[in-house]
Amino acid sequence: MIVTGGSNGIGERTARRFASEGANVVVADVEDPAATAADLATESIGVETDVTDPDDVAALAERTNEEFGSIDVLVNNAAIYAPLVPERDRSYDEIPVDEWREVLDVNTTGVFICCQQVLPYMTDQGHGSVVNISSAVIYGGITGYPHYVTSKGALPAMTRALATEVGEDDVRVNAVAPGLVTSAASQQLDEEYFDTVADHQALPENGTPEDVVDAVEFLAGEKASFITGSTLHPDGGLSFR
DSSP states (O other), X not given: OEEETTTSHHHXXXXXXXHHTTOOOEEXXXXXXXXXXHTSSSSXXXXXXXXXXXXXXXXXXXXXXXXXXXXXXXXXXXXXXXXXXXXXXXXXXXXXXXXXXXXXXXXXXXXXXHHHHHHHHHHHHTOEEEXXXXXXXXXXXXXXXXXXXXXXXXXXXXXXXXXXXXXXXXEEEEEEOOOOBOOTTGGXXXXXXXXXXXXXXXXXXXXXXXXXXXXXXXXXXXXXXXXXXXXXXXXXXXXXX
């Protein structure tokens, strides 16, 4: 399996979970993926990958297939988020257009490029599961992050479009839209912010990265074999309230 953005945060937790269950994991990241891969419980590799570069992603897919004989799961987790948190007090008209383009290039176009390069391996082998990481912010919006919200909002639509095309080859494409969880990136936020979000949830407590990984593991596995084109919401009920 491939986990993009797998060197830290939810991506790293995902890589560790799947490795603990016996999967051979390819950690793809722009920052030191080999170190994370070397610490996993199974035979795994790290591949330095820029998800916005089709050549990089093509090489990632080819190496994964050569090393392990198939690509059974792709988790599209790579995204720009943490650097945006300290700037959350900005209004939409203060965001540089270059920054807008960079966020969409990584968070949205990067997911498309990864799907474009990996899905043919899955359709050729006649099975596979893709899980795209979106966000619950797409349902309510949030000030300071219009580029992040937009980039993540595109993913459920992309998920449905791709699921429609590859289903006949027994390949599934789903998404996970997590709420606010206590990840390394979100720790930059103050306690009052966490409390405010929790108060708007049906389950008034903070989620954890493991809650997200549970959802990813479910959608990637056989227990979700008849689910495709769907978005799962591990957000404590935030999205329906």
